[in-house]
Amino acid sequence: MSHRLYHVPLSPFCRKVRLVMAEKRLEVELVEERYWDQEPDFLRRNPAGKVPVLRMNGVMMAESQPICEYLEEKHPEPPLLPRDPEGRYEVRRICAWFDDKFHHEVTANLLYERVNKKVMGQGYPESRNVKAGAKAIKYHLDYMAWLLDQRRWLAGDAMTMADFAAAAHLSSLDYISDVDWNRSENVKDWYAKIKSRPAFRGLLADQVPGFPPPPHYADLDF
Template sequence: MVLAEKKIEVELIEERFWEERSEFRRLNPAGKVPVLKVDDFILSESNAICEYLEEKHPNPPLLPRTPEERAEVRRLVSWFDDKFYRDVTVNLLGERMMKRITGVGYPESTNVKEGSRQIKMHLDYMSWLLDRRRWLGGNMLSLADFSAAAQLSCLDYISDVDWDRSPLVKDWYATIKSRPAFRSLLSDQLSGFPQPPHYANLDF
């Protein structure tokens, strides 16, 4: 989304990180995606990649100007990439989809129930933020919005987001969803997991 928002052309390469290819491990010993390769420069970890792109291509900006505003955006990026991911995405997407894709077992109902419980708290927190700001991180679209939208897009693909819980969050996501940078995600198709009818619908 950051690359598309900044209109940076890139070749996307699918990497099944769970297969632990030795060639990929040489790019990133942690065995995680994403990895950015620019000529001989190789960078891993999504936060580092996004901030690198922001510094190399500052327009349009995805970080605000003041140190205080930037700190708040970084706090929320960490919230969604770490806390939301552990509380919700791992328990829902990880159990319902990734276990099947990677062949490591069957969903644990306890984890799914916990993810379903936790997402309510996170949606309520997002609603609280959006009741006080135009965007999640403040008055401008930022990396915080993209971090949150990335998690929710994955969960929406498996119909695990109750959009009726918060009209503010639903309207925010509809705005993000309608951006050209988001369009490529709406065409995603995973083998064995067909898109739900609402996924690519801008008026979901």
């Protein structure tokens, strides 16, 4: 196989790439990478020392959004970006929202505090950060509900890369039971739709040693 993804199972950035590849039916070998050890071999693959890193046909690629857009250009079916510039802008805006704002306000304060610190041997969660993340996620879920009041999917009437970006973050947090799915029926219905796609099966099978997922995590009727 000529495709290899260096990843961490609960990384939302890696999950976004996995979802796009699975939706486009691209087989990929998954290699778990302890990127925090900063091994020389990994730094040669990506001097930034971050995952995901995709090796595709002998070419090394880093950064999730450029990787996903490369995959879209290389394998345009099924399309995950609209054809019109305004639609593409909206998809990119929402991807940036989750990979920047949501990540810093929610994912980093919940997932990284509860899981990454332990896995990396960096001590215990900072309760102040966990509380900030638990508060911030309510705002983001409400924003998603507002978008879904007007659209079938987050960026419009078709499923796009924006939905995968959001689902990548929320699925990582759902693995540690940090999403209140009862807050919005719209958001829960949206997640149920995307969670039931064949592309999601790999994510639902993930297991992180020392962190068993809750029973509802892989349940399509959660």
